[in-house]
Amino acid sequence: MTTSISIRLCVDLYGVTNIVSGVIIQGAPNTDEWVESFKVRTGIQECNLNYIVGADIYNPVIFTGNYDSNTEVTNYFPQPVTARFVRIEPTAWKVKTSLRFEVTGCFTNYQPPVCETGWKGFGSYCYYFDDIARVPYAEAETACQNLGAKLVSIHSQDENDFVGYFAKHDGVGNSWFGWWIGLDDRTVTYSYQWVDGTSVDFLNWIAGEPNRSNENCAKIAPKKGEQWYDVSCTLLYPYICKKAG
Ligand SMILES: [Ca+2]
Ligand SMILES: [Ca+2]
Structure with missing residues (x-):
């Protein structure tokens, strides 16, 4: 990927979600213009990108960029992320924020899940958001089983962002106040387990x-920022199901 001068460069990775492990940048070809340091944002929705962070989760990593026009500098993220969009935000540069930019990761062997109509894909799973239902937890659990799925389990901030995004944008009425996820401590108090095991x-x-x-x-x-609450299992909410893609 080669691009022109841009303060914030954002790329859409072929329209699909990929596993991204880092970025490679170069300065402008044969011109004394390059980006010396930068931050990176990634995400699955263009308007909702998160900074790459390290051990300090509150501050973006400042990556070291180029020191000349033509040497490729590779920066790996502290850990790979799942992303469709990658945005470079220069923090220091020589003359202009000129850069050539590639991403590293698993592009050739990543297969987006094949999901039925009405289901949304993320990673290797398909998700169903029933925003019409208002049911107790046990009924939501059964409804997902009847769809060959389980109430959703969530295993990363990226997956939470994905679920939260559609919970927010598909939601109508009181779905705005919450959706069942498949986490409960019905067996042992305060020992929370995912229903999908x-x-x-x-x-x-x-x-x-x-x-x-x-x-x-x-x-x-x-x-509430896509965060979670424990509530009575008899309350009535819409629900989210998940199954392998
Ligand atoms: Ca409890
Ligand atoms: Ca509570």
């Missing part, structure tokens, strides 16, 4: 939650 390797409770031993089911609340 996957490991609990990511949690996104809002501050102060989970807060009640008699609230055993989790919802994601798009209105």
Whole structure:
């Protein structure tokens, strides 16, 4: 990918979500113009990109850029991300923010999931957002099973962003206040488990939650930064299902 002068360069990775592990940049060909340092944002929705961060999750990584026109400088991210959009935000440059830019990652062997009509793909899974239903948790669980799926499990900030984005934009009425996700402590209080049996390797409770031993089911609340609450399993919410693509 080669591009012209741009303060913020954003690329759409062929219109599909990819695993991106880093970026490679060069200065302008045979001209003393290059980007000396930069930040990177990535994401699956163009208007909702997150900065690449490292151990300090609150501050974007400042990547070291070029020192001449033609040497390719490769920067790997602290860990690969799932992204369709990659945006370079120069923080220092020589004369102009000229750069040539490529991304590294798994493009040749990544196959976007094939999802039925009405389902949305992310990673290797398909997701269904039933924003019409208003049902208790157990009914939502059954409804997903009837679709050959399970109530959604969430395993990364990227997956949470994806789920949260569609929870927000597909939602009508009180879906804005929450959707069932497949996380509960119905068996052992405060021992939360995913109903699809996957490991609990990511949690996104809002501050102060989970807060009640008699609230055993989790919802994601798009209105509250896509964070999670424990609530009574008898409350009525729409729900999100997930199955392999
Ligand atoms: Ca509980
Ligand atoms: Ca609660």
